[in-house]
Amino acid sequence: MSNNRVSRRQFLNYTLTGVGGFMAAGMLMPMVRFAVDPVLAKKGGGDFVLTEQKISELTEKPVKVDFTYEQVDAWYKSDVTDNAWVYKDGDKIIALSPVCKHLGCTVNWGGDKKEPNQFYCPCHSGRYEKNGKNVPKTPPLGPLDEFQVKEKDGYLMIGKVVPNTMVK
Numbered sequence: 174m175s176n177n178r179v180s181r182r183q184f185l186n187y188t189l190t191g192v193g194g195f196m197a198a199g200m201l202m203p204m205v206r207f208a209v210d211p212v213l214a215k216k217g218g219g220d221f222v223l224t225e226q227k228i229s230e231l232t233e234k235p236v237k238v239d240f241t242y243e244q245v246d247a248w249y250k251s252d253v254t255d256n257a258w259v260y261k262d263g264d265k266i267i268a269l270s271p272v273c274k275h276l277g278c279t280v281n282w283g284g285d286k287k288e289p290n291q292f293y294c295p296c297h298s299g300r301y302e303k304n305g306k307n308v309p310k311t312p313p314l315g316p317l318d319e320f321q322v323k324e325k326d327g328y329l330m331i332g333k334v335v336p337n338t339m340v341k
């Protein structure tokens with residue numbers, strides 16, 4: 174006779190542990206899936222948002238272009254309207270983020286009458302050159318970010334925010 178026989182008590186322990194573990198996994202899996210679902214969800218619609226700005230109407234003077242996209246925050250979806258300062262630099266289209274790199278206020282083109290060819294942040298008098306470069310001795314410590322841009326059927330599309338590519 175073998176010494177490895179399973180006693181009735183051991184058999185019951187193994188069986189109850191197995192069944193209990195199976196039931197616990199069955200209850201926990203949906204909860205884990207529910208918790209991480211927004212992270213796993215695929216984002217639709219691509220990275221670019223179509224605007225109402227005609228490319229042919231852009232000039233060398235920055236204009237504010239609004240665009241709206243759907244933002245998903247966990248299970249809550251909402252439409253967010255954002256904007257960019259857009260202008261032409263030769264054949265290139267530049268779209269700068271209006272978010273000040275000091276404390277995040279919104280900058281305006283020509284907002285300071287003394288410096289009509291600069292971006293101005295009214296919160297702490299931050300200033301930026303047309304290419305987004307922060308003016309030394311004003312509060313911002315870095316250049317304005319850029320948006321990726323694309324053209325579709327003559328209209329401007331705005332993409333992700335990227336670090337400024339014009340300021341070295």
Ligand code: FES
Pocket residue numbers: 273274275276277278294295296297298299312313
């Ligand atoms: S937030 Fe723009 S200068 Fe301070």
